[in-house]
Amino acid sequence: MSQDLHRSVLLREAVDALVVDPGGLYIDGTFGRGGHSALVLEQLSDAGQLVAVDKDPQAVAFARERFTAEPRFSIWHGSFADMDQAVADRAGQVAGILLDLGVSSPQLDQAERGFSFMQDGPLDMRMDTSRGMSAAEWVNTESEEEMARVFKEYGEERFARRMAGAIARRRAERPFTRTLDLAEVVKAANPAWEKGKHPSTRVFQAIRIHINGELDDLYQALDKSLTLLKPGGRLVIISFHSLEDRIVKRFIRDQEKGPQLPRGLPVMDSQIRKTLRSIGKAVKAEAEEVGENVRSRSAVMRVAERLAD
Template sequence: MAHESVLQQEAVDALVTTPAGRYVDATFGRGGHSRAILDQLDDSGRLLVLDRDPEAIRVARELAEADPRVSVQRGDFGSLAGLLNEAGWSWVDGVLFDLGVSSPQLDEPERGFSFRHDGPLDMRMDPDTGQSAADWLANEDEKEIARVLRDYGEERFAKRIARRIVEARQEQPVTRTTQLAELIREAVPFEDRYKHPATRSFQAIRIRVNEELPQLDEALRQAVDHLGPGGRLVVISFHSLEDRRVKRFMRDLSRGPQLPRGVPVTAEMEETGFRTVGRAVQASEAERSVNVRARSAVMRVLERSSAGEA
């Protein structure tokens, strides 16, 4: 299945404020958003694309070979500041984050992201570094597995599932996606007719293996630090854990420090240098009908004041 970038035009319209600007697609994927950004840039505009997935980087380099406005850096977006420094960019006009896992990653059994395909239980977005999901499940204790399933997957049967995994690994290693999915099915007392019982657990384990939430927190801070005057941060989230973090980050930055009641406030104290742009945007009914990933997508936009300092 080809990857369809969710909220593609909405994101690019919010991001690109000047055709001659410098922009970062911090989650290149298969390049849908990047190509749409390039369509709105003139010959002097520049686009830096980032990803930690080796296949995404291969596609990105092909795009860079065909378009001199594109440069490529491999790495996770939690290292955004360092990657910008390597590219020689001290400020940018906009940064885009399209969070979560892409359709090609889900559709490649050897990547181990999906319970719908049998494959090695890997789940790493960068398969060249870090601990695989199988290794994590083999070495983590039951209490921590349950915490991850509860906190990152919002799984109500986290304790039951963790107990079943630990019991099973005493008999044989849990190394395959369908093997884990069946263990989860066995542990869950009843199933949601609209959702596979392994959905939340696979999400939770993927988030833990890739350290997605700490990476996101760091990436948001680094992105706004590098926004030039009038620059924008655009974030597309696909589940509530991500969106709550993004919403809180943008809200807190745009309203500034909350002072105790009765403390005199000057105009300078109220000026934070940032503002949220519009309301949260969701995919249209038409997009949701053709792209299942779009159903949970939420886009939020933050802008640095044109009078602010880069």
């Protein structure tokens, strides 16, 4: 798949839920290759603005080239955890925030990025290739116990200890440098393959989430969204695995309920400060989209609206 043909998941559904004020300020926290951004810009008036954010230097370069003549668009290099820096002095004025979580298709499709267990490439997995520890550095130096914890917690891998042990034994002979090398060791250590899923899937997912700090970034972004969004502003989040979706679902639910006060406290429901309300039910891709783009199969979109303080 070429970079300019990358298809954003739940494209129309996400943008329709996001853009409630055509003249407002919006944040696309995960630019990728700009599918969502392009459609947002189509929905905005001349007064509207879109600030895109991405960790990946390739995505940032692509954005600057693709939207070079678009005065309503700007791109900021960094994590969506720090999106408040991208709209400094605009807190409380953002009309919508979109987060399309996880690894992007262009990153998966490029073997040299090291995300794929299906293509051989350097074992990297960093979304921001300008900083941080690579996957190779991590698997070659981390303790066996910590690897097992990461595989279990972030990959929900039931054979985490077995796989961490296999990696530790092999790296004692020679270090890991390539994706397929690691995938084969994990594959051999997996005694019960899941139908339709590569036996290395969960371990690769766990390593990627860990070295990129994806869940920590998500927690920070969710908290900051409450300050950034104006009343009526929308928070739209597309998740691709249960760990992310549980975090998002719990966050929206907790903000809908407001602070949990001791039972029996003489406080009316209308006096409890609630910051979000959920909009509709969780949205999943239609069968037609799944048929055209297999990545959309696991996508779950949740939408919430900022309430007035």
